[in-house]
Amino acid sequence: MKKLSLTPTISIVCTLFINVLCNGAAFPASLPYELVTEWGSSGSEDGQFLEPYGIAIDGTGNIYVSDPMNHRIQKFTPDGGFIARWGEYGSEEGQFIAPQGIDIDREGNVYVADFINDRIQKFTGEGAFIASWSTRVEGWWLYSSPRGLAVDGEGSVYVHHASLTPPDLYYTCIQKFTSEGLFIKRWPFIWFDALEMATDQENNLYVPATIIGPVQVFNTGGELLYQVETCGPNKVFCTTTGIALDNEGNIYVSDALNHCIKKFAPDGTLITSWVLEGEGGFGSAPSPYGLAVDNDGSVYVADTANARVRKYAAVSTTTTTTPGCPVEILYGSKARETETLRSFRDEVLSTTPEGREIIDLYYRLSPFLTQAMEDDAELRNRLKAFLSCFF
Numbered sequence: 001m002k003k004l005s006l007t008p009t010i011s012i013v014c015t016l017f018i019n020v021l022c023n024g025a026a027f028p029a030s031l032p033y034e035l036v037t038e039w040g041s042s043g044s045e046d047g048q049f050l051e052p053y054g055i056a057i058d059g060t061g062n063i064y065v066s067d068p069m070n071h072r073i074q075k076f077t078p079d080g081g082f083i084a085r086w087g088e089y090g091s092e093e094g095q096f097i098a099p100q101g102i103d104i105d106r107e108g109n110v111y112v113a114d115f116i117n118d119r120i121q122k123f124t125g126e127g128a129f130i131a132s133w134s135t136r137v138e139g140w141w142l143y144s145s146p147r148g149l150a151v152d153g154e155g156s157v158y159v160h161h162a163s164l165t166p167p168d169l170y171y172t173c174i175q176k177f178t179s180e181g182l183f184i185k186r187w188p189f190i191w192f193d194a195l196e197m198a199t200d201q202e203n204n205l206y207v208p209a210t211i212i213g214p215v216q217v218f219n220t221g222g223e224l225l226y227q228v229e230t231c232g233p234n235k236v237f238c239t240t241t242g243i244a245l246d247n248e249g250n251i252y253v254s255d256a257l258n259h260c261i262k263k264f265a266p267d268g269t270l271i272t273s274w275v276l277e278g279e280g281g282f283g284s285a286p287s288p289y290g291l292a293v294d295n296d297g298s299v300y301v302a303d304t305a306n307a308r309v310r311k312y313a314a315v316s317t318t319t320t321t322t323p324g325c326p327v328e329i330l331y332g333s334k335a336r337e338t339e340t341l342r343s344f345r346d347e348v349l350s351t352t353p354e355g356r357e358i359i360d361l362y363y364r365l366s367p368f369l370t371q372a373m374e375d376d377a378e379l380r381n382r383l384k385a386f387l388s389c390f391f
Contacts, residue, residue, distance in 0.1 A: 039080030040308030054102040055290040086127030101149030133181030150197035155179040187222035208240035242291035254288035
């Protein structure tokens with residue numbers, strides 16, 4: 001790859017900075033996220049976890065977490081207040097062996113992928129058992145289990161299922177059931193594994209590959225619509241361990257290998273990403289798995305390594321408005337220079353991975369750069385003089 005020289009690189013960063021501040025509508029408004037609250041610790045008491053895995057949110061904002069090594073589900077308020085728990089080790093109704101994927105339908109019913117028991121269990125929001133059904137694929141499989149799970153707006157239940165017959169016969173598929181557990185269809189999933197799944201408002205299904213990270217998007221009939229790449233060009237290895245969508249259709253994925261959360265626009269453009277707090281915060285390097293996003297855009301993360309749930313919110317949900325826009329200060333909103341910068345952003349930067357990474361960098365630095373521009377007239381003059389070399 002040809003390296004950019006220093007001067008063009010600086011010009012691109014400056015161009016992006018000025019232009020996006022002036023016209024934030026061209027890219028989704030998203031600044032870095034900050035930790036709002038967290039709860040949990042290692043153990044088996046109420047509110048404790050042993051490797052929390054999946055997260056789901058009901059219509060009133062309550063949080064449900066699968067707690068695999070404690071073989072149970074726990075329910076919390078949006079701020080982490082303990083409400084209830086149910087389940088214990090076993091194979092009877094309402095018992096679990098390492099429950100993993102979890103989701104909730106529009107009626108508030110809770111569906112759980114009972115991993116080792118090779119079945120789906122359905123409960124009320126209070127944990128009362130309703131039904132269960134096997135997900136076992138026909139054949140002489142020695143190992144067969146469900147992991148990722150999602151429920152669409154019509155009540156259809158999707159399950160990622162893996163089956164293994166040693167030494168080398170491995171089969172993964174997506175299964176589709178009715179809300180009562182009646183089998184509808186299945187289709188192969190070409191990637192090795194999927195730990196979580198999600199659906200959008202059109203009932204399309206998002207299935208992330210655990211290794212290397214692409215997200216495949218299927219319609220309700222199992223037809224592959226497109227694929228979203230979640231690993232940047234500078235990443236040799238990454239994972240996609242969790243996935244969630246917000247009300248705007250933005251896609252969030254967790255990367256346990258790199259300890260981070262990434263947010264993409266519906267078209268796959270990276271909006272922002274943030275690394276979870278590490279050992280300097282409260283313990284082991286974080287390992288984000290399950291994800292969920294509430295109606296306010298807050299992001300809930302199951303940190304498996306630290307046995308807790310973290311809640312994040314955007315630092316700001318507003319874009320910079322015209323009155324404080326540096327472009328107006330430098331040129332005016334209708335000036336030729338301003339339009340040139342906007343065209344450069346839309347037609348050049350947004351079309352390449354490098355350009356999109358610069359966009360991501362902008363979202364991280366923009367609050368500091370904005371303040372500097374507002375407080376320093378000399379900086380504004382020097383920047384205008386610098387940019388005049390490119391017009």
